[in-house]
Amino acid sequence: MDIRSLRYFIAVYEERSLSAAAKRCFVAQPSISTSIAQLEDDLDAKLFVRHSKGVSPTDNGTQLYPHACKMVGDLSAMRNLFVDSPTPLSLSISLTPFLSGSLISQVIKTMLNKIPGLTLNLVDESESADLRFTCGRYTTEEDIFYPLWEDDYVVAMPLDHWLTDFASISIKQIDKQPFISRTPCDILESWNYLMQKQGLTTDIRAQVKTEEYALDLVAAGLGISLIPEHSSRGRNDLCLRPLNDVKLKRVVGLAHRKEQSFPAHLINTILTAKQQLKINKSVIEPKLA
Numbered sequence: 001m002d003i004r005s006l007r008y009f010i011a012v013y014e015e016r017s018l019s020a021a022a023k024r025c026f027v028a029q030p031s032i033s034t035s036i037a038q039l040e041d042d043l044d045a046k047l048f049v050r051h052s053k054g055v056s057p058t059d060n061g062t063q064l065y066p067h068a069c070k071m072v073g074d075l076s077a078m079r080n081l082f083v084d085s086p087t088p089l090s091l092s093i094s095l096t097p098f099l100s101g102s103l104i105s106q107v108i109k110t111m112l113n114k115i116p117g118l119t120l121n122l123v124d125e126s127e128s129a130d131l132r133f134t135c136g137r138y139t140t141e142e143d144i145f146y147p148l149w150e151d152d153y154v155v156a157m158p159l160d161h162w163l164t165d166f167a168s169i170s171i172k173q174i175d176k177q178p179f180i181s182r183t184p185c186d187i188l189e190s191w192n193y194l195m196q197k198q199g200l201t202t203d204i205r206a207q208v209k210t211e212e213y214a215l216d217l218v219a220a221g222l223g224i225s226l227i228p229e230h231s232s233r234g235r236n237d238l239c240l241r242p243l244n245d246v247k248l249k250r251v252v253g254l255a256h257r258k259e260q261s262f263p264a265h266l267i268n269t270i271l272t273a274k275q276q277l278k279i280n281k282s283v284i285e286p287k288l289a
Contacts, residue, residue: 001042003075006068008035009047010271013065014147017054023258024144069275076268088117089263094129095122096138097210098184099252102233103149103277104133107254110273115265130260135186136251145255146267148274151228153187153248154240156214158221161239168244175200178223180214181207187248191226194246 011021012032022029040047047061057065095104112118123129139145155174157163163173171194179202182188195201205223208214211231218225219237228250232240254270256262 001039003072005035005039005042006072008032009039009061009064010068010072012036012048012055013057013061013068015054016056020054026261066275066278069271073268073272073275076265088119089115089266090119090121091131091266092121092123092127092129093254094125094127094132096125096132096134098182098186099133099135103230103252106277107133107148107270107273110276111266111269114269114272130262131254131256133252134255136253137186139255142258143255144258145253146270146274147251147253148270149230149252149277151230151250151252152242153226153250154229154242155224156218156227156232156238156240157224158218159237159239160221161224163224163241164239166241168242170244171195171198171246172200174202174224176203178203178205180205180217180223180225182211182214182225183207183209185226186250187226190248 015021045060048055214225
């Protein structure tokens with residue numbers, strides 16, 4: 001077992017695809033397959049199950065993942081100990097406005113703490129950038145995507161709303177309810193399809209661009225809204241309820257074009273940031289009231 005095998009394992013685990021992992025690591029797919037097979041042999045454990053759509057991690061693979069991330073991160077940190085004068089690294093990162101600012105701030109903090117000499121320039125999503133915070137569904141085959149966290153969508157409502165009497169709600173209970181809509185929204189197309197399929201509508205009272213504005217209008221009693229859980233972190237002026245018959249989520253991460261290349265310690269730091277978010281999961285995820 002070597003560190004390269006662990007890097008390949010991490011890539012396959014996160015991409016859920018041998019071919020996607022190979023593109024991400026800039027190697028041929030047989031190299032990934034051989035490395036994973038050797039790692040499974042060394043550990044005497046099956047790490048992935050192959051199927052028509054890619055691969056899925058086994059329980060052994062899921063158990064190995066955080067340890068692999070830590071080992072790769074520790075090695076990178078060890079190498080940095082003996083770098084007398086780190087090469088300055090300047091990066092631009094674009095921010096999608098409807099993502100959780102608190103989680104993005106944690107990732108940026110980890111990057112700045114772990115990479116000596118790093119300078120970040122945060123720009124609007126419309127500007128050109130080296131890296132971009134985005135959702136998985138907004139990436140293409142020309143991108144490499146590093147997932148950082150998942151957001152489950154829930155219904156946000158005023159504290160005195162009648163739907164707060166239910167521990168979870170059905171999409172049918174939202175029919176004709178005053179609603180605060182967000183545009184852009186990464187699951188808007190799926191949401192509209194589900195509503196139309198069941199013959200349901202909402203009484204749209206306002207359309208806003210950011211989740212913060214939507215939450216403010218909900219708290220003011222103007223309607224309910226479909227919001228990612230993380231976006232309501234720290235707010236006690238509204239109530240959240242999960243949907244019991246619909247599962248909507250988004251995967252948020254950092255992406256860049258395949259033709260771009262970055263130092264290995266930057267990629268390792270991104271993986272470290274992801275692991276840190278998982279460690280703090282109980283803190284960063286708001287409880288459904």
